[in-house]
Amino acid sequence: MFNFSSKLPNVGQTIFTTISAKATACGALNLGQGFPDFDGDEFLKQRVTHYIEEGFNQYAPMTGVQSLRESISTYFNKKYSLKINPDTEVTVTSGATEALTASILAFVKEGDEVIIFDPSYDSYAPSIELAGGVAIRLNLVGENFSIPFKKLEESLSDKTRMIIINSPHNPTGSSLGEADWKRIATLIAERNILILSDEVYEGIYFNEGNHFNPRKLEAIRDSLISVYSFGKSCHMTGWKVGYFIASENLSYEVRKLHQYITFSTFTPAQMALADYLGEKMDNFLELGEFYKKKCNFLVEGLKESRFKVLKPSSTYFCLLDYSEISSLSDVDFCMKLIEEHSIAAIPISVFYENAPKDQRIIRLCFAKNQETLERALEILNTI
Structure with missing residues (x-):
């Protein structure tokens, strides 16, 4: 066996891989993934095909x-x-x-x-x-x-x-x-x-x-x-x-x-x-308005929930404070969400070296189609 010393000994499988695998295994709605569940512009796909067929492949x-x-x-x-x-x-x-x-x-x-x-x-x-x-x-x-x-x-x-x-x-x-x-x-x-x-x-x-x-x-x-x-x-x-x-x-x-x-x-x-x-x-130039509508739909839809919504000013992520719902760590809470409520989110403690001890916050991605967001609200409002 080849012996070696890792250049990144403290790096393992990311939480994104773990959460996505768990969500897939449980058939959960995945708002943990930081990418859209809808496709890009048809124009873009047609132009890529055009350039491939025209031989721009070097x-x-x-x-x-x-x-x-x-x-x-x-x-x-x-x-x-x-x-x-x-x-x-x-x-x-x-x-x-x-x-x-x-x-x-x-x-x-x-x-x-x-x-x-x-x-x-x-x-x-x-x-x-x-x-x-x-x-x-x-x-x-x-x-x-x-x-x-x-x-x-x-x-x-x-x-x-x-x-x-x-x-x-x-x-x-x-x-x-x-x-x-x-x-x-x-x-x-x-x-x-x-x-x-x-x-x-x-x-x-x-x-x-x-x-x-x-x-x-x-x-x-x-x-x-x-x-x-x-x-x-x-x-x-x-x-x-x-x-x-x-x-x-x-x-x-x-x-x-x-x-x-x-x-x-x-x-x-x-x-x-x-x-x-x-x-x-x-x-x-209008991308902000496109996502602002999705953001507002999610934030407004959670007004009557037990989550405290930390409304974002940018990106397609929204943070939810769950401290009035559970005292579990954010990692354990995210696992519970998948196992018991069939919805996946990302714990934000994984983005820290030393996360604040009393922080109880998870991240949702709202770069999702309307049906996905509506289903997410149905689940989150029952927790």
């Missing part, structure tokens, strides 16, 4: 198909009034997680510290560990899951290489505004610190106006790597097409990793997405 350019990078640039100009260079600042990746991982591996070295905020997306810490870095984990605070700015300032040191910020935020549905980003910019001024901005849910924002894009702040633009996802924006998570935007010198370094991780991403999908952005950009 490697795409490493940085991404030109037409897609140009469409991304046009989108950012229209939505955020930002001028993005499609050649030097936009890179298409095989999903947002690849962009996040490549960015961490490109800049984090042995002993460097990276600040992340719990509850956090589960790929951050393992990627930091693989790079030889140390994750400094700070808990978001309050019902709005806000940045603990005092603790953030106290945590900054000469070892801090990067801060990872996820806004709009998974799993809480919270988001940072302009004032928050300006405080962050002030804290890192004159420091050699990168900001890795995970904005995969940028299109799913419910308050007035758009999600605040930190690239609008010139003070941090040259220290910023912004990561996005077509999977989230187009209801096609299985296509695994993401991208990142960064200054030319930062892009150059991350592209070095990208070219040896995947090199390029499925060509027909890139070309189809370019057409979709070009011809149906309103679908991107």
Whole structure:
């Protein structure tokens, strides 16, 4: 038998795999899965088929198909009034997680510290560990899951290489505004610190106006790597097409990793997405309204339930506080939901290194069709 030492000894099967397997075995309604149970636009599928049949089946350019990078640039100009260079600042990746991982591996070295905020997306810490870095984990605070700015300032040191910020935020549905980003910019001024901005849910924002894009702040633009996802924006998570935007010198370094991780991403999908952005950009611009209706339907439908609903300002996730229903841990409560009520949710303690002891919160995904949401309300209102 080959003897080895694991590079990720503390990483095992994810809770998402566990919950989904349990839900399938029990025939439960699954609101734990963080992806839609409905399909994307027929136009997209037709365009992929078109490009496959037309023979566009070889490697795409490493940085991404030109037409897609140009469409991304046009989108950012229209939505955020930002001028993005499609050649030097936009890179298409095989999903947002690849962009996040490549960015961490490109800049984090042995002993460097990276600040992340719990509850956090589960790929951050393992990627930091693989790079030889140390994750400094700070808990978001309050019902709005806000940045603990005092603790953030106290945590900054000469070892801090990067801060990872996820806004709009998974799993809480919270988001940072302009004032928050300006405080962050002030804290890192004159420091050699990168900001890795995970904005995969940028299109799913419910308050007035758009999600605040930190690239609008010139003070941090040259220290910023912004990561996005077509999977989230187009209801096609299985296509695994993401991208990142960064200054030319930062892009150059991350592209070095990208070219040896995947090199390029499925060509027909890139070309189809370019057409979709070009011809149906309103679908991107109206994505927030699309999901806001689903969010409001779920929140309104739970008003008479025993759950306390923590209404999100963004993403397609909603948190439910069940502290008046049960004293079970969130993991045990989620298992009980599957076994006794045939509905699956995700415990948010799994997004923490050290979750608050008295926290009793679960996450639901409302990127579901109307029938699924109606059935979910029937079940949740009887608990």
